[in-house]
Amino acid sequence: MPSASIINTSDTSHTPHSPSQNRLLAALPAGDMESLYPHLKLVPMPLGEILCKSHCTTKQVYFPTTSIVSLLFVTENGASTEIAVVGNEGIVGVAHFMGGNTMPTEAVVQSEGYAYQINVQLLLREFNHDAPIQHLLLRYTQALITQIGQTAVCNRHHSLEQQLCRWLLLSLDRLPSNELIVTQELIANMLGVRREGVSEAAGKLQRAGLISYYRGHITVLNRPRLEDIVCECYKVVKEEYDRLLPERMAT
Amino acid sequence: MPSASIINTSDTSHTPHSPSQNRLLAALPAGDMESLYPHLKLVPMPLGEILCKSHCTTKQVYFPTTSIVSLLFVTENGASTEIAVVGNEGIVGVAHFMGGNTMPTEAVVQSEGYAYQINVQLLLREFNHDAPIQHLLLRYTQALITQIGQTAVCNRHHSLEQQLCRWLLLSLDRLPSNELIVTQELIANMLGVRREGVSEAAGKLQRAGLISYYRGHITVLNRPRLEDIVCECYKVVKEEYDRLLPERMAT
DNA sequence: CCATCTCTGTGCGCTGACGCACACACTTGG
DNA sequence: CCAAGTGTGTGCGTCAGCGCACAGAGATGG
Known part of the structure; x- marks a missing residue:
């Protein structure tokens, strides 16, 4: 949800x-x-x-x-x-x-x-x-x-895992559902890291029950916990978007 | 010069x-x-x-x-x-x-x-x-x-040494002389890296004769060679500044 | 002149990420 | 049904940069 x-x-x-x-x-x-x-x-x-x-x-x-x-x-x-x-x-x-x-x-x-x-x-x-x-x-x-x-x-300053969380949340904010259609390879290219690194970090998130993915489909299961472990970068950016863009766009 | x-x-x-x-x-x-x-x-x-x-x-x-x-x-x-x-x-x-x-x-x-x-x-x-x-x-x-x-x-994507070169060149472009008044500690804070890392990279540049520094004073001795080893980032930024800002400001 | 501070050099163990290689599972298309 | 392609998991050696600790040299101030 x-x-x-x-x-x-x-x-x-x-x-x-x-x-x-x-x-x-x-x-x-x-x-x-x-x-x-x-x-x-x-x-x-x-x-x-x-x-x-x-x-x-x-x-x-x-x-x-x-x-x-x-x-x-x-x-x-x-x-x-x-x-x-x-x-x-x-x-x-x-x-x-x-x-x-x-x-x-x-x-x-x-x-x-x-x-x-x-x-x-x-x-x-x-x-x-x-x-x-x-x-x-x-x-x-x-x-x-x-x-x-x-x-x-x-x-x-931040770990691959935290950056993955940031990336997931930024994407999620711009989507109607909680499912992303992307491969780990694509995410790796976006973040500028190895595919294996994304694989490892994503596996960790999946084992923790925060996300679930399967061949190019990533579903975020527990957004609040994702927001807990993400680095501050996500929040700083989000608050700035909320502050700078019109009221009706804030939430 | x-x-x-x-x-x-x-x-x-x-x-x-x-x-x-x-x-x-x-x-x-x-x-x-x-x-x-x-x-x-x-x-x-x-x-x-x-x-x-x-x-x-x-x-x-x-x-x-x-x-x-x-x-x-x-x-x-x-x-x-x-x-x-x-x-x-x-x-x-x-x-x-x-x-x-x-x-x-x-x-x-x-x-x-x-x-x-x-x-x-x-x-x-x-x-x-x-x-x-x-x-x-x-x-x-x-x-x-x-x-x-x-x-x-x-x-x-780039090494600390390359980033140091970029930083030096960006600073140099904005100064009248080829001497910078900064400690390695300050540079480290700017780049977001360890002071020791800057020390090591700067030492390497000094041994190669590209720069000379002494307690907060860095002098660039060989700018062309610095431009040779710097990453592309410096050039991309410089060209964009030259392109976007008025003619008389280009050089 | 000596204590203190500032700036730099160096060594060492640690770790996150890299590059590579390969396995495995699932999908797709003939 | 099988071959080829796609997406993911995993292991291993390497390495850049980290954190820490400490030393030494120059600056500063009483």
């Missing part, structure tokens, strides 16, 4: 899609909705799809609803590290309104689902002439900065 | 101070200079001064000129990690114009010098009504995001 901090409350299998499933879009004032919504295009986000490679110049930005997107840095020798995760609370493509157009980041779909896509130009027009949407997106970006910074801290 | 990528070209001991020593301030169009410059206050930045603790609500932002400021995350048990460094190419206090006012970050003076201070309200007034300054600050913030993300990558 998902805890109170679940974001998605809709049952994805039956509810019709709506831009308001994305918390940023939902928080827009009525006027902005009217100007943006007609241009939003619902797109499926298949697992593993690369929305944007490092420094690629895509002209689309994405507002995930039921999908989760990972922002990865890939090193020269192919190793990768997830620096942040974006779900229905955010937007993929902050570089466009920050003014740099591209980033040395790769955006990969980490959990299958849907997103609303919009052309950069259309979004920029609103961003540049409308204070509320600008403030909303900038505050979101600040929350993102905190997540990235906290990832740096976590990478430095 | 400092290489071509030195930012400060002034001799701090003799030249009069000027806001244009900060590259962001220098890049402002004439109109913005006129409205901002009268409100800028030159302040000394003593080594170790804490400009802003985690989530503190200071009403000042800083444009370093000859000083360097570290942005640190401090964990519950007192361990710290530098997530980014700000020198004369940037501004301390992005949270103010990003809309969050505070951040879970501590800003500490890592290298003594000067900065121009300005009241948040005055800066915000310009930020909200003037596109050029807004674009400038947002592009800087995007560069900062890259630096933070790359720090996360570096913490994950």
Whole structure:
């Protein structure tokens, strides 16, 4: 049973899609909705799809609803590290309104689902002439900065097991159910560690009854205990998202 | 002899101070200079001064000129990690114009010098009504995001020695000379590693003739070779700063 | 001049994560 | 039904970085 901090409350299998499933879009004032919504295009986000490679110049930005997107840095020798995760609370493509157009980041779909896509130009027009949407997106970006910074801290100071817990909780917060469709190999790539390391840590969590997994399906059985053993990084990030993003998006 | 990528070209001991020593301030169009410059206050930045603790609500932002400021995350048990460094190419206090006012970050003076201070309200007034300054600050913030993300990558994948090289080069780029006034202990706190580890890595660099240090004074003797052995993280960040910040600030 | 403090060097045992190799179970497709 | 592919478990040697302890050398201040 998902805890109170679940974001998605809709049952994805039956509810019709709506831009308001994305918390940023939902928080827009009525006027902005009217100007943006007609241009939003619902797109499926298949697992593993690369929305944007490092420094690629895509002209689309994405507002995930039921999908989760990972922002990865890939090193020269192919190793990768997830620096942040974006779900229905955010937007993929902050570089466009920050003014740099591209980033040395790769955006990969980490959990299958849907997103609303919009052309950069259309979004920029609103961003540049409308204070509320600008403030909303900038505050979101600040929350993102905190997540990235906290990832740096976590990478430095915390154990693989704690990082796994953080990753699970961050994903869980962005999903409607308590089941994640990911292999341990994928998690390892996100965290930038060995697959065997994830296997060991996940096995430990499973033996403790916190999770249960089976060939690419991880189910969180006891979220409260997961929150007990996770490092502070999760809480810092979560509180910052709650603080910076609109009220109705907080819980 | 400092290489071509030195930012400060002034001799701090003799030249009069000027806001244009900060590259962001220098890049402002004439109109913005006129409205901002009268409100800028030159302040000394003593080594170790804490400009802003985690989530503190200071009403000042800083444009370093000859000083360097570290942005640190401090964990519950007192361990710290530098997530980014700000020198004369940037501004301390992005949270103010990003809309969050505070951040879970501590800003500490890592290298003594000067900065121009300005009241948040005055800066915000310009930020909200003037596109050029807004674009400038947002592009800087995007560069900062890259630096933070790359720090996360570096913490994950690269050796202490490589990280030390990165740290030295990032500092060097923000200083007029090739001498840093820092103890190994301080560097250890920044990198979030043991003092002994820094001692060992620095000793290795010294024996190789790349640096020379003595009780809190580190002199870089061979910058090109340092750039050879540093990890890619340094280059990625540097190129992103060069790309995102104005031409005259690039070299 | 001596006690104290600061900064750095070094040694040692420990541990978390790595790289590799291989086994096993389940799935998929002919 | 069997071969190939996918996802996971496990063992083993290695190593970077940790924590700790202590030494020595220079700085500082009475």
